[in-house]
Amino acid sequence: MLLELGQVHLFQHWPDPGVDDHYKKALLDQVDILNSSYPGGLSSYIKTARELLADSKAGRNPFDGFTPSVPSGEVLTFGDDKFMQYEEIGVKEVRNAAFVLVAGGLGERLGYNGIKVALPTETTTGTCFLQYYIESILALSEASFKQAQGEFRRDVPFVIMTSDDTHERTLQLLESNAYFGMKPTQIKLLKQEKVACLADNDARLALDPNNKYIIQTKPHGHGDVHALLYSSGLLKEWKDAGLRWVLFFQDTNGLLFKGIPSALGVSASKEYHVNSLAVPRKAKEASGGITKLTHTDGREMVINVEYNQLDPLLRATGHADGDSNCETGYSPYPGNINQLILELGSYIDELSKTGGAIKEFINPKYTDSTKTAFKSSTRLECMMQDYPKTLPASARVGFTVTEKWLAYAPVKNNPQDAAKVPKGNANQSATSGEMAIYRANNMILKKAGVNVDNPVMHVFNSQEVEVWARVVWKPKWAVTFADVKNKVSRNNSVSQKSTLVIKGRDIFIEDLSLDGALIVDSVDDAKVKVGGSVCNNGWIMESIDKDSSAFPEEIRTRGFKINRMEQLEKSYGEPGNFSLTS
Ligand SMILES: O=c1ccn([C@@H]2O[C@H](COP(=O)(O)OP(=O)(O)O[C@H]3OC[C@@H](O)[C@H](O)[C@H]3O)[C@@H](O)[C@H]2O)c(=O)[nH]1
Numbered sequence: 036m037l038l039e040l041g042q043v044h045l046f047q048h049w050p051d052p053g054v055d056d057h058y059k060k061a062l063l064d065q066v067d068i069l070n071s072s073y074p075g076g077l078s079s080y081i082k083t084a085r086e087l088l089a090d091s092k093a094g095r096n097p098f099d100g101f102t103p104s105v106p107s108g109e110v111l112t113f114g115d116d117k118f119m120q121y122e123e124i125g126v127k128e129v130r131n132a133a134f135v136l137v138a139g140g141l142g143e144r145l146g147y148n149g150i151k152v153a154l155p156t157e158t159t160t161g162t163c164f165l166q167y168y169i170e171s172i173l174a175l176s177e178a179s180f181k182q183a184q185g186e187f188r189r190d191v192p193f194v195i196m197t198s199d200d201t202h203e204r205t206l207q208l209l210e211s212n213a214y215f216g217m218k219p220t221q222i223k224l225l226k227q228e229k230v231a232c233l234a235d236n237d238a239r240l241a242l243d244p245n246n247k248y249i250i251q252t253k254p255h256g257h258g259d260v261h262a263l264l265y266s267s268g269l270l271k272e273w274k275d276a277g278l279r280w281v282l283f284f285q286d287t288n289g290l291l292f293k294g295i296p297s298a299l300g301v302s303a304s305k306e307y308h309v310n311s312l313a314v315p316r317k318a319k320e321a322s323g324g325i326t327k328l329t330h331t332d333g334r335e336m337v338i339n340v341e342y343n344q345l346d347p348l349l350r351a352t353g354h355a356d357g358d359s360n361c362e363t364g365y366s367p368y369p370g371n372i373n374q375l376i377l378e379l380g381s382y383i384d385e386l387s388k389t390g391g392a393i394k395e396f397i398n399p400k401y402t403d404s405t406k407t408a409f410k411s412s413t414r415l416e417c418m419m420q421d422y423p424k425t426l427p428a429s430a431r432v433g434f435t436v437t438e439k440w441l442a443y444a445p446v447k448n449n450p451q452d453a454a455k456v457p458k459g460n461a462n463q464s465a466t467s468g469e470m471a472i473y474r475a476n477n478m479i480l481k482k483a484g485v486n487v488d489n490p491v492m493h494v495f496n497s498q499e500v501e502v503w504a505r506v507v508w509k510p511k512w513a514v515t516f517a518d519v520k521n522k523v524s525r526n527n528s529v530s531q532k533s534t535l536v537i538k539g540r541d542i543f544i545e546d547l548s549l550d551g552a553l554i555v556d557s558v559d560d561a562k563v564k565v566g567g568s569v570c571n572n573g574w575i576m577e578s579i580d581k582d583s584s585a586f587p588e589e590i591r592t593r594g595f596k597i598n599r600m601e602q603l604e605k606s607y608g609e610p611g612n613f614s615l616t617s
């Protein structure tokens with residue numbers, strides 16, 4: 036097969052039989068993996084690569100013939116009637132959903148030594164991303180099944196796509212934490228394989244510079260998730276079990292689940308086959324723009340245009356300013372946060388046609404303008420949000436825009452790069468990601484009638500951030516705004532220096548005046564009223580030096596530590612009614 040595919044160079048340097056046989060066999064084992072893990076096998080990979088390499092050499096781009104324009108979608112405002120209705124519908128639908136986390140990326144921009152899902156979302160409680168995701172899925176499904184009295188309770192499936200870079204450590208994180216409360220059978224890990232590198236325009240496979248019996252490989256991108264789900268047989272299993280929705284999300288967004296219920300409500304109400312979540316986007320931010328593309332032949336699609344392609348596309352189609360803000364101070368194109376909600380039936384139909392293959396792209400770096408040689412080997416790549424590109428015109432493809440403070444604060448940049456982000460654009464660092472969680476929780480409490488102090492500005496790791504009271508709650512306390520409103524009543528106030536951690540489910544905040552740190556926990560059958568005046572020295576945030584070896588990497592990367600001076604900590608371990616009033 037390899038000879039037919041023009042890959043004779045892989046063998047030309049081979050010594051006589053009997054020499055290095057075991058390396059030669061290993062090469063063929065590797066070929067076997069590369070062949071079986073790609074939809075259509077290596078022949079399909081090489082064919083596509085030749086086409087895309089020829090297009091790239093000729094300077095044809097995938098957007099040729101398309102004109103971009105601003106699409107219209109569902110725009111939500113946190114806390115209004117429509118938002119709350121969608122949340123209610125969305126929670127109901129969770130029992131028919133499966134969740135998929137793509138976590139195969141190394142996070143080169145972040146430069147963290149561990150896996151990204153092990154990073155703390157915030158350091159008040161130290162909850163890591165994976166724990167937050169799992170507890171959110173559990174809390175949402177609990178809320179969903181509660182509404183469906185008597186209905187068969189299934190375990191809402193959770194899939195994590197890993198890669199060789201993340202697989203072992205993800206598994207270890209789950210195992211050493213008892214799967215954060217999920218049943219081990221509820222979670223499936225699917226590992227993506229890397230793809231073969233290409234050495235030249237003829238798509239000759241590249242050999243590892245240090246070992247001529249190994250084909251060099253690189254990541255193929257998060258688009259692999261579709262082929263993996265399809266070939267795993269899980270989609271069919273889910274369909275047979277009556278599921279309707281598959282929700283995709285990424286590895287480091289501490290606000291991720293705040294936008295899920297309403298967006299799922301939008302999907303269900305509008306019967307969207309594809310619903311992408313978006314937030315207002317600042318020009319030049321590293322997030323793709325949701326764009327309507329109209330082709331000269333009449334074709335139309337609403338699709339993500341990746342951040343590195345938006346500016347050239349706009350310039351090539353008569354927008355001299357390229358990727359720039361409009362009069363609103365934002366890019367007119369909503370920013371893709373890569374949380375996708377797919378309707379399972381149409382998803383399976385589509386993947387049955389494509390085998391899970393996603394439209395790919397190639398990005399070779401040429402040595403010179405003749406475009407005959409590459410600086411280093413290249414490979415095909417694909418993105419999960421490109422799934423709609425092959426859909427028929429009849430597909431219902433929409434998107435939902437929510438406020439940025441509510442739904443998106445990823446941790447993607449290391450402190451040095453985050454400090455260079457233009458003022459007004461998101462830092463996307465561990466520092467800003469943590470602050471965004473406190474801000475969102477304060478904003479939500481404020482909307483529910485709590486008197487919260489305004490934030491103060493602080494500089495940590497050379498980034499200026501708003502510091503609000505450190506308010507954190509477990510997902511089981513509230514998954515929707517209606518839950519928050521139900522658990523907060525009368526006159527409450529929280530000062531800026533405060534820390535409020537709510538760990539139990541039935542904790543009711545009533546006439547609380549907090550100026551300090553308060554941590555409340557309770558078992559599920561305890562009902563606790565939290566009120567009165569709580570005043571203590573609290574937990575103070577102190578700047579630290581990001582280069583000081585005195586602190587672990589998780590702390591250095593945010594530029595502050597929490598000094599736990601004094602707190603009121605209460606835990607209710609027995610069922611019954613309790614009241615904390617001081
Ligand atoms: O091969 C891969 C690459 C990445 N991933 C995962 O895919 C997710 C996204 O990866 P990155 O964080 O590198 O993505 P980027 O920041 O480059 O862009 C992504 O998020 C922001 C959106 O606006 C972009 O449209 C989207 O492509 C992560 O969860 C990562 O772990 C894989 O699972 N496999």
Ligand SMILES: [Mg+2]
Pocket residue numbers: none
């Ligand atoms: Mg990336």
